Amino acid sequence: MAELDGDVFHPDRSVAATAHVPDADALRAEALADPQGFWADMADELEWFEPWDKVLDDSDAPFYRWFTGARCNIVHNCLDRHLTGPNKNKLALIWQSEDGSEHKTYSYYSLNRQVNMMANIIKAMGITKGDRVTIYLPRIPEVFFAMLACAKIGAVHSVIFAGFSSDALASRIDDSESKLVITADGSFVNGSVFPLKSIVDEAVRYSPTVENVIVVRRAGNEVTMDALRDHWYSDLLALPIAKGTCETVSLDSEDPLYILYTSGSTGKPKAILHTHGGYMVGTYTTLKYTFDMRPEDRWWCTADPGWVTGHSYLVYGPLLTGATVFMFEGGPTYPYPNRWWQLIEYYGITQFYTAPTAIRSLMRFGEAWPNRHDLSSLRLLGSVGEPINPEAWHWFHRVIGKEQCPIMDTWWQTETGMFQITQTPGEPQKPGSAGKPFFGQDVAILDADGNEVPDGEEGFLVLKNPWPAMLRTLYRDDQRYVDTYWSTYPGVYLAGDSARRDADGYLWIIGRTDDVIKVSGHRLGTAEVESALVSHPAVSEAAAIGLPHEVKGNAIHAYVVLRVGEKETPTLAEELRAHVAQHLSPIAKPDAIDVVEKLPKTRSGKIMRRVLKARAQGLDEGDLSTLEE
Numbered sequence: 001m002a003e004l005d006g007d008v009f010h011p012d013r014s015v016a017a018t019a020h021v022p023d024a025d026a027l028r029a030e031a032l033a034d035p036q037g038f039w040a041d042m043a044d045e046l047e048w049f050e051p052w053d054k055v056l057d058d059s060d061a062p063f064y065r066w067f068t069g070a071r072c073n074i075v076h077n078c079l080d081r082h083l084t085g086p087n088k089n090k091l092a093l094i095w096q097s098e099d100g101s102e103h104k105t106y107s108y109y110s111l112n113r114q115v116n117m118m119a120n121i122i123k124a125m126g127i128t129k130g131d132r133v134t135i136y137l138p139r140i141p142e143v144f145f146a147m148l149a150c151a152k153i154g155a156v157h158s159v160i161f162a163g164f165s166s167d168a169l170a171s172r173i174d175d176s177e178s179k180l181v182i183t184a185d186g187s188f189v190n191g192s193v194f195p196l197k198s199i200v201d202e203a204v205r206y207s208p209t210v211e212n213v214i215v216v217r218r219a220g221n222e223v224t225m226d227a228l229r230d231h232w233y234s235d236l237l238a239l240p241i242a243k244g245t246c247e248t249v250s251l252d253s254e255d256p257l258y259i260l261y262t263s264g265s266t267g268k269p270k271a272i273l274h275t276h277g278g279y280m281v282g283t284y285t286t287l288k289y290t291f292d293m294r295p296e297d298r299w300w301c302t303a304d305p306g307w308v309t310g311h312s313y314l315v316y317g318p319l320l321t322g323a324t325v326f327m328f329e330g331g332p333t334y335p336y337p338n339r340w341w342q343l344i345e346y347y348g349i350t351q352f353y354t355a356p357t358a359i360r361s362l363m364r365f366g367e368a369w370p371n372r373h374d375l376s377s378l379r380l381l382g383s384v385g386e387p388i389n390p391e392a393w394h395w396f397h398r399v400i401g402k403e404q405c406p407i408m409d410t411w412w413q414t415e416t417g418m419f420q421i422t423q424t425p426g427e428p429q430k431p432g433s434a435g436k437p438f439f440g441q442d443v444a445i446l447d448a449d450g451n452e453v454p455d456g457e458e459g460f461l462v463l464k465n466p467w468p469a470m471l472r473t474l475y476r477d478d479q480r481y482v483d484t485y486w487s488t489y490p491g492v493y494l495a496g497d498s499a500r501r502d503a504d505g506y507l508w509i510i511g512r513t514d515d516v517i518k519v520s521g522h523r524l525g526t527a528e529v530e531s532a533l534v535s536h537p538a539v540s541e542a543a544a545i546g547l548p549h550e551v552k553g554n555a556i557h558a559y560v561v562l563r564v565g566e567k568e569t570p571t572l573a574e575e576l577r578a579h580v581a582q583h584l585s586p587i588a589k590p591d592a593i594d595v596v597e598k599l600p601k602t603r604s605g606k607i608m609r610r611v612l613k614a615r616a617q618g619l620d621e622g623d624l625s626t627l628e629e
């Protein structure tokens, strides 16, 4: 029997007994003693065109290289290899529309054909190995086709969350010098239409590298098509070029797979670069072991493909394991807050992986909504993106998991590509703790001088071992890669989070230590929000901070100094919020905006956000010796 003993959940013994990893601590010790041996064994479970010479080449650290000399393609392992065995006619992807009126299914065989058609089309547009392609799509099957089509021919995708504004999209298209953009006419967001194509039109005006735009018909909204540049996807599919067969290109293990922009401490987003070989081994292994993937499972990860969770555990990881993936176009509460529970029941979802913010928002609607549904198909739950507070953990465990399902809290980052801290299903779980290091990982918590802190004390979270799915660099910015992650403590990876370890070896993540704010699990940089604010004509200076929020984890509070001659009006705050939504993204809208005379700054002119944060929470302001007069 599963039982909750004080604040430790012990899954039923049968869970560990039947899991891929029956004794996790034993494998943890074994893999840590020989990480390369562990990763080589896992890599052997996948198919390679040519074997590797070396598992890990660390001769140019921190530019680590994995499975050097090997030839492979992640798509061969996601699709091709399933076509010769029992998975051929298995469902690879199930999709339902936001309003529930449409439902599509793709077997591995048919998904492969769709990917091939898209690959042939983009090849005909001149996209070849190494070219960047920007994908700006809603959660529709074409996002799978597009990502896999790029990877198949060796092109590098850059997926942009389809909630980013035209400015944010333009700067990312520009930075990646994409030749092609794949988008849709519009997307459905809680019943209304978000005009993706017109945002792309706006963005592409400033992006001289873009030669073609492929437009998927989705929302039926009116769009303007540039006769030379823009093409309806349905028209392209009707061309003879859109054949259902296409060669999967043999690539070097270290050839780039994708770039993904994420927020850092400066206004310029970082382009995280991932490669084929190591990433496929890392995502495959972590998903298989942490979520105990079995052939009969139906996996649902609620993340959007615009974020790393969507890349690793909605698209690539599940297909690598030969799973059936479910993708839902909509969100959890439209039209009613039972939408997700209804889908779990309808499709018989076995593993459900989501974010604490979603759980907290659904808790508020009460238990009656989930209780209307039969959720007994679930065997594992998962959480990602921010610390899960014990209250949300218990609700998820009791109301959704019926006190039987283990909850895999997974700590990782866009940079890490795969889980770093988590558990396997059979292990005891502590609500609020992300668990223990994943196999082969060496996690430490350091003080400012680089010494390990004693158990129970807070410090900086670092990763001491390289791992296969690690970022290889920041695209075209090797120096920033070294400076950001590898310079604070030479030779170890600085995660940017603070954490503590308890006496049982469980890790407790506290939060970011830099100028990154996690809002509803989304990663935003204070500098990005500030630069959106100062682009408003009334604002001369701005500071953004994150303050604790019951549902979102953190909410953005902003302080603005107005330009000389500008006056605060009753509508100004709302106008500035709308301005941030339009110039960055609706997810970045500050909850509150205060007009102030002056911002606290150091004598060298740096905004002291920690002072603002302390003041807003009525806390001690700490050391003010560097504050200017």
Ligand code: PRX
Pocket: 262, 308, 309, 383, 384, 385, 386, 387, 388, 409, 410, 411, 412, 413, 414, 415, 434, 495, 496, 497, 509, 511, 512, 518, 521, 522, 523
């Ligand atoms: O602060 C940590 C938090 O999310 C950050 C990484 O954000 P991003 O690159 O957007 O990736 C999110 C999805 C992998 C981390 O530095 N974070 C992520 N997962 C957890 C978490 N904090 C606590 N517990 C987690 N499980």
